[in-house]
Amino acid sequence: MTDISPAALRGAVDLSALRNRPSPSAAPAGSAAQPDSAVASGALIRDITDETFGEVLELSRTVPVVVDLWAEWCGPCKQLSPILEKITQELAGRVVLAKVDVDANPQLAQGFRAQSIPMVVALVAGQPVPMFNGAVPEEQVRQVFEQLLQLAAQNGVTGTLPVGERKPEEPVEEAPLPPLHAEAFAAIENGDYAGAVRAYEKALAENPRDEDARAGLGQVRLLDRVQGLDLQQARAAAAAAPQDLDAQFAVADLDIAGGHVEDAFGRLLDLFAAVGTDERTAVRERLVELFGLIGADDPRVISARTRLSSLLF
Known part of the structure; x- marks a missing residue:
């Protein structure tokens, strides 16, 4: 949930x-x-x-x-x-x-x-x-x-x-926020998502167990990807190209951002099943990234991981 x-x-x-x-x-x-x-x-x-x-x-x-x-x-x-x-x-x-x-x-x-x-x-x-x-x-x-x-x-x-x-x-x-976290938040407020990514990556390099930085990094990457996307246009592009990774990734990102988690996972799992071996790695990596944003204990993540495992093996 x-x-x-x-x-x-x-x-x-x-x-x-x-x-x-x-x-x-x-x-x-x-x-x-x-x-x-x-x-x-x-x-x-x-x-x-x-x-x-x-x-x-x-x-x-x-x-x-x-x-x-x-x-x-x-x-x-x-x-x-x-x-x-x-x-x-x-x-x-x-x-x-x-x-x-x-x-x-x-x-x-x-x-x-x-x-x-x-x-x-x-x-x-x-x-x-x-x-x-x-x-x-x-x-x-x-x-x-x-x-x-x-x-x-x-x-x-x-x-x-x-x-x-x-x-x-x-x-x-x-x-008070840790300096790199404050730097990331300031960058986000200024629309500088690349700067926020750098700040969070630096925070993680200094402390790999910084879960707040890890969560922030995942979210700002999502923010960066959905910035400027139009949902209707993205859906139309995805419908026109069912196996185009970028088109399907864009709709999945928008679904995650809008709270439609199961729709996003279902889209990417269907894509994983449809594409060839060379493209499956990218789809799996995007799924794993989104799993991290939602949380390992979430039942929708558990269900999606189970289906992904069945598709892998």
Whole structure:
């Protein structure tokens, strides 16, 4: 269930256009608030802005953060958001809900590759996790939240946010970034993906066990590849040339960036089965790279690895 959206790492998208908006969960002035609504909204349900995105990303190392991409005009969003808020409040600090108004925050929406809304992703230990698109019944939402908690536990994210102990306006002090990581994030914000790749590669050369740098390197490479790609044009090119590696790789990258992980893996596995021996190496290497972005424990990766093994042997 681990989604790799380009916006996962702090600084991985340009957040300059982000701004605050009132929480839809907050009770209007003069109205009767529901029990604990102020506490739950302040601590557990919040809006993402350029100032607070880094905060929730760091928070995801303690507790999983569910990101709800919505818009005021979106009817299905208005059906789904109350369900997300209800379940978040019931979990009492085990999950945080972060809301993104895609109209107010176009660059963050673009970073998450939100091609349709409502779109729900999560952050676990700084990594993006795909959850679902569209209005989903409450029972199914509960099942996905439970899967998210299980995945978070597998990655050591088992904290509980102390509800009501800090006000939402209190800033969170972030630990200073390692110099090469800061250099990479600055390069990404400037659109210099090659510079970000160099910084992450240098960080890994200095410390091969730097998993944050490894994850960042994979994601910035994906960002670089999908930059400027048009999904419809890429799909048309892939349909016209079913065994063209570059055409199929482009659509797979866009699918991964948009959270359509199974579609990407299925496309590349079908390609692996169809091409000759000389081309299979490149397809396998791209699959392995994408497996690393999604996470070895993700059931979709496990399933895709099993099929790849059967094709190899």
